[in-house]
Amino acid sequence: MTAESTSAENVQRISMFKVLNPFHVWALGVGIVLVGEFMGWNFSVAKGGAYGALIACWVIGLLYSCVAMIDSEVTSTVAAAGGQYTQAKHIIGPLMAFNVGLYLVMAYTMLEAADALIVGDLMTAVAAATGYEGLNPQPFVVLTIAFLAWLNYRGVFMTLTVNFVITLFAFLAIIALFVGSDPLNPGSVLKHSDLLTDLPYGWIGVVAALQFGMWYYLGIEGTCQAAEEVRSAGRAIPLGTIGGILTLLVAATLTWYVSTGLMPWQYLGQATTPLYDAASIIGNPSLQVVLFIGTMFAAIASANGCINDAARAWFSMGRDRYMPTWFGAIHPHYRTPFRAIIFLIPIAVSFAFTGLLDQVITFSILSGLLGYTFMSINMMKFRKMWPLGVIKRGYIHPFHPIPALVLLGLCSVVYFATFLGYGASLLSIMAFYIVASVWFVLRRYQFVKRGDQFTMPWPRPKGY
Amino acid sequence: MIWWDILSYAAWIISGLLLLWILADAISVSREFDEELLVSSREGADELLEQIKEEEGVR
Numbered sequence: 001m002t003a004e005s006t007s008a009e010n011v012q013r014i015s016m017f018k019v020l021n022p023f024h025v026w027a028l029g030v031g032i033v034l035v036g037e038f039m040g041w042n043f044s045v046a047k048g049g050a051y052g053a054l055i056a057c058w059v060i061g062l063l064y065s066c067v068a069m070i071d072s073e074v075t076s077t078v079a080a081a082g083g084q085y086t087q088a089k090h091i092i093g094p095l096m097a098f099n100v101g102l103y104l105v106m107a108y109t110m111l112e113a114a115d116a117l118i119v120g121d122l123m124t125a126v127a128a129a130t131g132y133e134g135l136n137p138q139p140f141v142v143l144t145i146a147f148l149a150w151l152n153y154r155g156v157f158m159t160l161t162v163n164f165v166i167t168l169f170a171f172l173a174i175i176a177l178f179v180g181s182d183p184l185n186p187g188s189v190l191k192h193s194d195l196l197t198d199l200p201y202g203w204i205g206v207v208a209a210l211q212f213g214m215w216y217y218l219g220i221e222g223t224c225q226a227a228e229e230v231r232s233a234g235r236a237i238p239l240g241t242i243g244g245i246l247t248l249l250v251a252a253t254l255t256w257y258v259s260t261g262l263m264p265w266q267y268l269g270q271a272t273t274p275l276y277d278a279a280s281i282i283g284n285p286s287l288q289v290v291l292f293i294g295t296m297f298a299a300i301a302s303a304n305g306c307i308n309d310a311a312r313a314w315f316s317m318g319r320d321r322y323m324p325t326w327f328g329a330i331h332p333h334y335r336t337p338f339r340a341i342i343f344l345i346p347i348a349v350s351f352a353f354t355g356l357l358d359q360v361i362t363f364s365i366l367s368g369l370l371g372y373t374f375m376s377i378n379m380m381k382f383r384k385m386w387p388l389g390v391i392k393r394g395y396i397h398p399f400h401p402i403p404a405l406v407l408l409g410l411c412s413v414v415y416f417a418t419f420l421g422y423g424a425s426l427l428s429i430m431a432f433y434i435v436a437s438v439w440f441v442l443r444r445y446q447f448v449k450r451g452d453q454f455t456m457p458w459p460r461p462k463g464y
Numbered sequence: 465m466i467w468w469d470i471l472s473y474a475a476w477i478i479s480g481l482l483l484l485w486i487l488a489d490a491i492s493v494s495r496e497f498d499e500e501l502l503v504s505s506r507e508g509a510d511e512l513l514e515q516i517k518e519e520e521g522v523r
Contacts, residue, residue, distance in 0.1 A: 012501060012504065013501075013504040013505060013506065014501060014502070014504055014505060015505045015506070016505065078507075079507070080507035086507070127468050130468075132467075132468045135468055135472070136472060139472045139473075139475035139476045139479065140472075140475050142475070142476070142479045143475040143476075143478060143479045145479075146478070146479040146480075146482040146483050147478075147479075147482060149482075149483075149486065150482045150483075150485065150486055153486050153489075228507070318503075319503070319505060319506075325503050326503070328503045328505070329494075329499075329502035329503050330502065330503075330505050331493060332493060332497050332501070332502065333493075338486075338489075338490055338493070339490065341486075342486060342487070342490055345483070456507055
C-alpha cells in the first residue's frame with residue numbers, strides 16, 4: 001500500500017492508481033460502444049430505410065463528435081473520477097450534478113445488463129445450433145456480470161487491458177468483414193445497386209431513425225470516468241476520446257456499407273445480429289467464426305466498461321456525500337471503488353433478469369441523451385466562468401460555441417425522434433428523474449458539505 | 465445434451481464463487497482498515513495541476 005500523506009493536514013489518504021494510458025482510454029470508450037455496431041444500429045434501417053440509416057449514422061456521428069470534443073476539453077482540466085457528474089458539480093451546481101450522476105449510473109448499469117443479456121442470448125443460440133433447444137441464458141448472464149465485476153474489483157489496469165485486447169479484436173472483425181466483402185469489385189458480393197431504395201417513409205422516417213443511430217456511438221463519453229486513473233488526464237483523455245470517436249465513425253460507416261450491400265432493408269431492419277448475418281451471406285466459415293467471436297467480445301467489452309464507469313460515477317457521488325459516504329471507499333490494495341462495484345452488481349443482475357432488452361436499452365439511451373443536453377449547457381458556462389488562459393487545458397476544442405450549439409440542436413431533434421417511437425418511456429424517465437431530484441433537495445442535500453467537494457486548485461470563476 | 469447442462473451448472477458455481485470471494489474480501493478489508501482511511505480519497509491531481517502549482521510558486 002502506498003497511501004499518501006498530506007503534510008498540511010497530516011492525514012493519511014489513499015487514492016486510485018494512476019496507471020492508464022491513452023490506449024486504455026480508447027479501449028474504455030470504444031469498448032462500451034462497439035457492440036452497437038454488431039447489433040442495434042440496424043433498427044434505424046427499419047425506420048428510415050438504408051439511406052435514412054446512413055443519414056442517422058452521420059448526423060448522430062456529428063452529435064457525438066461534439067460530445068467527444070467538449071468532453072475532451074472539460075475533462076482535460078478536471079482530473080477526477082465521476083466524469084460529467086464532476087463537471088456538473090464544478091460548473092453548474094449540486095442539483096444538476098446529482099441528476100447527471102444518476103443519468104450516468106442508470107445509463108451504464110442498464111447497458112451492462114443489456115450486454116450481459118446479449119451474451120446469454122448468444123450462448124442460447126450456440127446451444128440451439130448444436131441441437132440443444134431452450135438453454136436457460138440466466139447462468140451465463142450472471143457469470144458475465146460476476147466475472148467482469150471481479151475483474152473490475154481487482155484493478156483498473158488489468159480491466160482495461162483486457163478491454164483493449166477484446167475491443168481491438170472486435171474492431172478488426174469489422175475490418176475483416178469489409179475486406180471479405182470484396183469492396184474493390186462492387187456488384188460481385190455487395191449489391192448496393194439492387195438493394196438501395198428511396199426513403200421508404202420519407203423524411204419523417206429519417207428523423208425517427210435518429211434515435212437508433214445513437215447505437216453506433218452511445219457510451220464514448222465514458223472515457224471521462226478514467227480521468228483520475230490516467231497518468232496524465234490532460235494528454236490521455238483527449239487522445240483516447242478523439243481517437244475513439246474517429247474509430248467509431250470508421251466502424252459505423254463500414255458496418256452500414258457492408259450490411260446494406262448484402263441485405264434488403266426490410267430484413268436488415270429487424271435482424272438480431274446483422275454483422276454475423278452479413279458474414280453468413282458471404283459464406284466464408286472463418287469469417288462467420290470471427291464475427292461470432294467479435295459479437296461476443298464486443299458485448300463483454302461493453303459490459304466491462306460499463307461496470308468501470310457506473311462504479312466510478314457512484315463512488316464519486318458517495319465521496320461528495322451526494323450518496324452515503326460508505327460508497328466513497330477505495331480498496332487499499334487494488335485501489336478500486338470496491339463498494340460501488342459490489343453495490344451495482346445486484347442492480348445489474350435484476351435489470352438483466354427482466355429480459356426486457358429493448359426497454360432497458362431505451363432507458364439507457366434516454367439517460368445518455370439527458371447527459372448530452374447537459375453537456376452543451378455545461379460547455380457554454382465553463383468557457384464563461386473560466387475563459388481560455390485562466391486555467392490550464394490539455395485540449396481546447398475549436399469553433400466554440402458552434403459544437404455546443406450543434407449538440408443542443410441535435411439533442412432536441414433526437415428527443416422528438418424518441419417521442420415518436422417511445423413517448424411513454426421518455427415521459428416516465430423524465431418523471432423518474434424529477435422524483436429523484438425532489439428526494440435529493442428535500443432529504444439528501446443536507447448531508448452534502450459544499451466546501452469539501454471542491455478540492456481542485458482552480459481560481460475563483462469569473463463573476464463569483 | 466448433457467454438455468450444456470454441465471456448462472450451465474458450472475456457470476452458476478463459478479459465478480457464486482466469484483461473488484463470494486468479492487464479498488469476503490470486501491468484509492475483511494472493511495474490518496482490517498480504518499473507515500477514515502478507506503474514504504479518504506480526494507479529487508485527483510495530475511501533472512497539469514502540478515504545473516499550475518509550480519507556475520503559481522514562480523509568481
